[in-house]
Amino acid sequence: MAVTVTLLLGLFAPFALLLWAYHDARGRAAREPDGVWFIHAQRSQWTLLAGLVGWPLLSGPHTRGLLTFLSVPHDVPYGPLAAAVIIVPPALLLALSGWLTEDLARRVRGIEIPPAESARNAVLRAAPFIAPVVGLPWAFEVWRQGGTLTGLLLACVALAICLLALRVSGARTNMTPHAVSSGPLRHRVFVLAARARVQLKQLYVVPLSRIRMANAFAVQGDRVILTDYLLEHLDRDEVDAVLAHEMAHLKLGHPRLLGLAML
Numbered sequence: 001m002a003v004t005v006t007l008l009l010g011l012f013a014p015f016a017l018l019l020w021a022y023h024d025a026r027g028r029a030a031r032e033p034d035g036v037w038f039i040h041a042q043r044s045q046w047t048l049l050a051g052l053v054g055w056p057l058l059s060g061p062h063t064r065g066l067l068t069f070l071s072v073p074h075d076v077p078y079g080p081l082a083a084a085v086i087i088v089p090p091a092l093l094l095a096l097s098g099w100l101t102e103d104l105a106r107r108v109r110g111i112e113i114p115p116a117e118s119a120r121n122a123v124l125r126a127a128p129f130i131a132p133v134v135g136l137p138w139a140f141e142v143w144r145q146g147g148t149l150t151g152l153l154l155a156c157v158a159l160a161i162c163l164l165a166l167r168v169s170g171a172r173t174n175m176t177p178h179a180v181s182s183g184p185l186r187h188r189v190f191v192l193a194a195r196a197r198v199q200l201k202q203l204y205v206v207p208l209s210r211i212r213m214a215n216a217f218a219v220q221g222d223r224v225i226l227t228d229y230l231l232e233h234l235d236r237d238e239v240d241a242v243l244a245h246e247m248a249h250l251k252l253g254h255p256r257l258l259g260l261a262m263l
Contacts, residue, residue, distance in 0.1 A: 010058035011089050014051030015096065018044060022100040029108050037108050044097050051093040056086050080138035084130075091129040095122040102211075111211045127165035131158045177204035177225055185231075189224065189243050196247040200224065205231065216242045218249035220259055 025040035059066060063082045099122040105111045106118075113121070135158025143151030180186045180203045193200035204225045208215075214230035224246045231239060249255065 010051075010055040014047055014054070014093055017047045018093070018097055018100060021047065022104060025104055026107065029104075037105065040104055041101070044101055048093060048097045052090045055089050055093075059086055059089075077138070077141040079141050080134055083137045084134045087133040088130055091126040094129070095126040098122055098125050105211070109212050113211060124165045124168060128162045131161035131165070134158070135161070177206045179204055185239070188240060192240065192243050192247050193250075196244070196251050198222065198247050198250045200247075200250065216246050218246040218255055220255040222250055224250070 021040055021043040025036050028036045028039070063085050064078075066085050067078075067081055099118050102111065102113055102118040102121065103115065106113060106115075136155055139151045139154035139158065141151075142154060186203055189203050190200060199222050201222045202224075204223060205228055206225055208227040209229045209232065212229055213227050214233055215227050216230060217225040219225060224243065226239075226242070230242065234242070
């Protein structure tokens with residue numbers, strides 16, 4: 001009974017909610033396109049958060065029961081399979097969320113990411129989670145049984161897959177921030193920082209015109225990041241308002257608090 005409830009609430013429910021949100025958004029887009037994107041983004045974020053937190057909490061105490069339910073032989077190493085049971089579903093949920101979101105953004109907002117690339121991006125989102133969390137326990141199990149060299153090789157492969165997926169994902173989206181070292185924008189943001197008594201260290205612009213993302217981020221290290229799409233579509237006063245908002249985040253220490261919460 002516990003395994004059934006775990007599967008229904010922790011596994012099937014988040015996937016079903018994501019698919020429902022996607023189909024509902026497509027239906028709304030045909031009738032009332034304004035606001036569809038934001039409604040879908042909010043629903044997806046809450047569903048994804050529930051799945052990423054809920055599944056490990058629900059599946060952890062019932063991992064052995066889930067493996068029995070899946071008819072996994074008892075002589076198979078428990079550690080790697082337990083790690084897979086706990087981490088693979090949330091990773092797949094993350095991949096599905098990104099794939100559906102990009103598809104809807106292509107239909108509603110006209111982003112320049114073709115379906116095939118969205119599918120590749122979905123795989124690249126899941127790989128950095130699955131490879132180390134499953135590969136490292138497997139490597140430890142091999143090492144524990146005397147295969148020191150093989151275990152080390154497996155660990156290196158798992159980490160290499162993780163790093164390669166992150167690198168390829170970043171290269172595909174071209175999300176490398178560029179430091180703004182001079183110009184009126186840099187001057188204005190440092191004036192705002194001085195007025196807010198924030199020790200701003202650097203301003204960056206990240207190229208996201210291709211995916212049409214107008215956003216800004218205050219990050220650890222007293223830095224602020226803007227997207228080029230935001231700069232292209234907001235006037236000077238609007239950009240200054242966004243920058244002032246990010247100064248408030250830095251002044252209140254929100255990036256540090258967010259980092260602690262993530263940890």
